[in-house]
Amino acid sequence: MVPTVNQTNFRQEVLESSLPVLVHFWSPWCGLCRLLDPMFETLQKEQNGSIKLASVNADENFQLTYFYRLRNLPTIMLFENGEPVEKLDNFNSRDRLRIGLEQLMQQTLFLSGSQAKIFSSESPILFSKEPSSPNSLK
Secondary structure: OOOEOOOOOHHHHHHOOOOOEEEEEEOOOOHHHHHHHHHHHHHHHHOOOOOEEEEEEOOOOHHHHHHOOOOOOOEEEEEEOOEEEEEEEOOOOHHHHHHHHHHHHHHHOOOEOOEOOOOOOOOOOEEOOOOOOOOOOO
16 A cells, blocks of 8 residues: 655655655545556555655645645656656546556656656656745655
């Protein structure tokens, strides 16, 4: 099971993590969000501790939802050294969700230090840089 993170422990679990952290923002009413659970559990087994996974209920953690400008659910964000490096959202099908997650996991293989390869704008999923972490969370 993927650990749940909230506004209280987000800084410690995500921003201060020595590993890259893949965060799944979801909501109980979101059907597509529930499709991510088995994908994340499989991913957790396959990564052998090279990446940390976390789950955030966006409805219960409005401060995080607002700060990271979540417009759609599910949203998946990759954090490296306390900074958001990639953001995936705007999924409209199970296939696009799977493809986006696979691309992001391939992306983690290219992480080195605090820099990450950013996908081109030709990618079928929206990938974007995000602002620095909030002072209140860091």
